[in-house]
Amino acid sequence: MKRIALIIVLILLAVVAFKGPDSLIGLAKMSRTASPEGQTLPNVLGQPMGKNGKKVLVAYFSWGGNTREVAKLIHEKTGGDLFEIKKEEPYPREYKPTTEIGKKEREQNLRPKLTGPLPDLKQYDVILVGYPIWWYIEPMPVKTFVEAQDLSGKIILPFATSGGSGIEGSVEDLRKTLPKAQVKDGLLVNMTGRIDSWLKENGLN
Numbered sequence: 001m002k003r004i005a006l007i008i009v010l011i012l013l014a015v016v017a018f019k020g021p022d023s024l025i026g027l028a029k030m031s032r033t034a035s036p037e038g039q040t041l042p043n044v045l046g047q048p049m050g051k052n053g054k055k056v057l058v059a060y061f062s063w064g065g066n067t068r069e070v071a072k073l074i075h076e077k078t079g080g081d082l083f084e085i086k087k088e089e090p091y092p093r094e095y096k097p098t099t100e101i102g103k104k105e106r107e108q109n110l111r112p113k114l115t116g117p118l119p120d121l122k123q124y125d126v127i128l129v130g131y132p133i134w135w136y137i138e139p140m141p142v143k144t145f146v147e148a149q150d151l152s153g154k155i156i157l158p159f160a161t162s163g164g165s166g167i168e169g170s171v172e173d174l175r176k177t178l179p180k181a182q183v184k185d186g187l188l189v190n191m192t193g194r195i196d197s198w199l200k201e202n203g204l205n
């Protein structure tokens with residue numbers, strides 16, 4: 001029995017290693033598209049004072065809307081500013097081509113250009129950075145964002161959504177990218193995606 005379980009685990013690992021995260025998380029999402037423009041949130045800038053008296057920014061990147069919803073919930077609790085990180089040349093609306101571009105950007109360690117202007121990060125004490133996990137880490141536009149200004153001494157709180165991967169790889173990567181910032185342990189919030197797929201299964205989304 002144990003041997004069969006071990007063989008199944010080994011086969012699954014081989015599939016993931018060969019095909020990447022698509023093989024496990026993508027099938028149900030092959031036809032997914034990015035959320036319609038109408039669902040974007042307005043940025044909130046110029047009122048950095050958060051509810052706890054610290055100057056707070058919630059900055060997030062989201063392709064399909066899951067991370068945007070989490071960012072909205074977090075911002076409602078923290079107060080302060082809210083900013084969406086957007087790539088200048090947007091990703092396709094279809095899932096599969098987006099995964100391919102995301103993979104290429106990661107493999108080539110690219111820093112895609114962002115839509116500006118970016119908020120002046122000097123003014124904040126705490127920056128919450130949200131993103132979907134892409135190929136086990138944060139998408140490259142997030143790296144463009146955090147490297148664009150000096151974040152020495154800042155407290156960075158990462159949060160993410162994913163199709164099942166953990167947030168730890170991205171936190172480790174952010175710590176390497178920002179050795180002078182205090183990158184805290186991150187929070188993975190996969191609830192919104194699960195609500196969507198459950199409603200969809202039952203014809204309500």
Ligand SMILES: Cc1cc2nc3c(=O)[nH]c(=O)nc-3n(C[C@H](O)[C@H](O)[C@H](O)COP(=O)(O)O)c2cc1C
Pocket residue numbers: 021025061062063064065066067068095098099100102103131132133134135136137161162163164165166193
């Ligand atoms: C380019 C790309 C790569 C992805 N890579 C992973 C991955 O490595 N692990 C994972 O669990 N999910 C992966 N996903 C799924 C997303 O992390 C997940 O659907 C996330 O909730 C999407 O957030 P968003 O709606 O804010 O874009 C990937 C999705 C895309 C588009």
